[in-house]
Amino acid sequence: MKFKVLLVDDEPAALEGMQLWINWPELGFDICGTSSNGAEALAQIEKLQPDLVVTDVRMPVMDGLEMIETWQKRNNHPVRFAIVSGYSEFQYAQKALRFGITRYLLKPIDEEMAAEELGAIYQELVEERGRQHINRIASYEETVNLLKALMNQPTSLLGDTQRIDALSSLRKAWNVCFIQPRSSSSAETREGVSAFAEEREAMYLIDLESGSFALVYGFDPDADGPDGLARMRDLENQCRTLGAYATVGAGAESLLEISETYRQAQAALIHRFYTDDFAGITVYRDVAGFTFRCQYDQTELVDRIMGALQLLDKSGLEEGLSQAEDRFRENSLAPDIVRKFVIHLFYLMLEHLDELPDKASELQSRYDIPGKASAVCTMRELVDLIHSVGKEIIDLLLEVKSQRSQGVVQNINVYIREHFRETLTIKKLAEVFYLHPVYLGQLLQKRNGVHFNEMIHNLRIEEAVKLLREGTLNNGEVAERVGYANYGQFLKQFERRLQMSPNEYRNRN
Structure with missing residues (x-):
């Protein structure tokens, strides 16, 4: 583990000496910068965010103690300080104790003593980093639990509005990105989304049922758009690569409205049914006004498809399914009705294997169309599945017919030879x-x-x-x-x- 150190001294020779006489990398530090006075050092601390600042006491413009006091009043970023002082200045440097500065290096720098003191500082930084990590994890988990409750049971948190308001105030607006991975890449997708969230502030990964998950994220509508999509661009590319579906609700001003936003993101998912690729995140605002047709007479389509199956006609089966797909798309039939149609076909097809119950059971288990239809599955995928089932059943029936005809031909040939x-x-x-x-x-x-x-x-x-x-x-x-x-x-x-x-x-x- 490495920590960043900023060196501050108005004497160039002293700065050079600290860089040369101390083996910083061996002690676990990387020098991120140097400054010649306290005012300049404040700007460097703001920019470089070092873990440790080693500073001289007496400097022009702003001395070391003034710099420490000013920074601690700002409280922008926790920084550990160490004082560099000569024997004649040590009494003056002791004033630093009131700022909590307990570590110091004596001029001229003694390599062994400096190594001992910096080694102790390194251990303190390691312990502090560990405490921060534990606190950060605990705080993150606490926030995730709060957000999950807000998404699912907001009324149960009516007495906790102060904590919700405090979290909500971190960003101008909030939204939910709902992500449904493919079963084959669920773990990989979650790992990628988790890494995406960890690299960004005000973004929390929420695990949901059925292998899906959500990102609750804060955003600035002016910079990121009304739904914060600008913050999701890299995630959009990940989902496209991994074959995962992603949708977002309409951005809300407060986390108290996140339950509705979550519902919207889930509702938008159904509109991916007629898409044939994974391009883009579906936005609830874009599809909210669209309605699916809920009635359609499927009798003719079922008769044509099953007729082709009975005739062991693979090309007829493909044409029938293609016609059904075209009709459903043209009429924007509700996905639930299409799923029921495919499941109905599945069981009708299996009935033709009544002489091969083991094969029927094996096909039912292997394809599991009822289970796959209830998951996130596009129209194209469902048609491909039922088409594969139909072709396999035709092959099985042709095999049975062939075996049966062989026996019949044998009997006929015997009869012919006799007559x-x-x-x-x-x-x-x-x-x-x-x-x-x-x-x-x-x-x-x-x-x-x-x-x-x-x-x-x-x-x-x-x-x-x-x-x-x-x-x-x-x-x-x-x-x-x-x-x-x-x-x-x-x-x-x-x-x-x-x-x-x-x-x-x-x-x-």
Whole structure:
């Protein structure tokens, strides 16, 4: 810990000697300046705010004791003084005792004695700094508790108006900046805001519920604007970087009005719902006259979105949600109604996973849209969330459908192999398995790689080849046995697949 020291002496050689003969840095001091008389030293003390002033007694214009007395009467900044005196002047210097000056250095300066005396002064300064720090923390915490009570229960402090008025008088006006961090950067945001407040006077950090907090700050309306926004510019940049929302109420002349200002700052937060970035602090005065629409028929939007989900249509789902977002923005629908709409969609979507209860539970826990919707969440973020849920549910349903269709195709293929010799059509097959003929045809082609009719011809010709090898049936009987009523059709399909006629095949085999 370092302390600042100001050296005062009208003799240049004495000043130089004090700087050279004493190892100030080693003793815990940094020389912040020098002066040649008391009047000049007063101005230096005001400007440099040293922790210690080491001053000669006898000087022109204003001597050391006059300077000490004048400064102590001003009481602007607590400063510790030490006297430098010769033996012949010591009786004169003793008068300093009435000013509480108990430390002195004798001329000529003795390095060891000076080090001992300055070491004792250093320890006194350290102890005093510690007491000041403790008192400052206690005073700050006391003020924070008072302000928090004023924000939430002002009527409980009606008997404490004297303390409130004293605090209120420190600045011409007061305001509240309400800050809602993102959950992912809550601790970082608070740390940044705390550091911001610590560097400024008349600014107090108040922790609130749900991870939010507020800055109660005093300001000068003439210099800082009617709401004191000039004092918030650096904080505005921090919030933008960390993705936190910040709002301010309307500035008030007294802390007794801070409860209303706090309410205004909270009310302004709802107007961030339709914004898509973190630019700027929302000012209550700018949005106070705006009202949201509280009614809108959402039936058509719900039907379109859920219809796309049922059809496993991802592009339709995206278009439906995009249309809903556009409608809500155009109509300035109240954020609470939009949140309820999204939550309703969320549960309707989860109902489609009734065959996958574990997956439904996992999605409900992971997305937690009811919880996120109740927090600070923009329209864009809510739409992105429900869109992600919908796409994931469609993927799950497609997987189930794929697994199910694989089992169905397997059963259908078994049936086809057992009945290909009969007059089997896709329509008849669809009736047997209770499927739409078009869907069934597409499903078989996708799973088997060939069209239904091609599959039937392939099976029949495979069977015909076996019968021809056995040689017990003529060509016409073989054609009829494998399911062809027309020999010409049998011949055409046989030659197409084996590049030869049935007779040529007989002769070769």
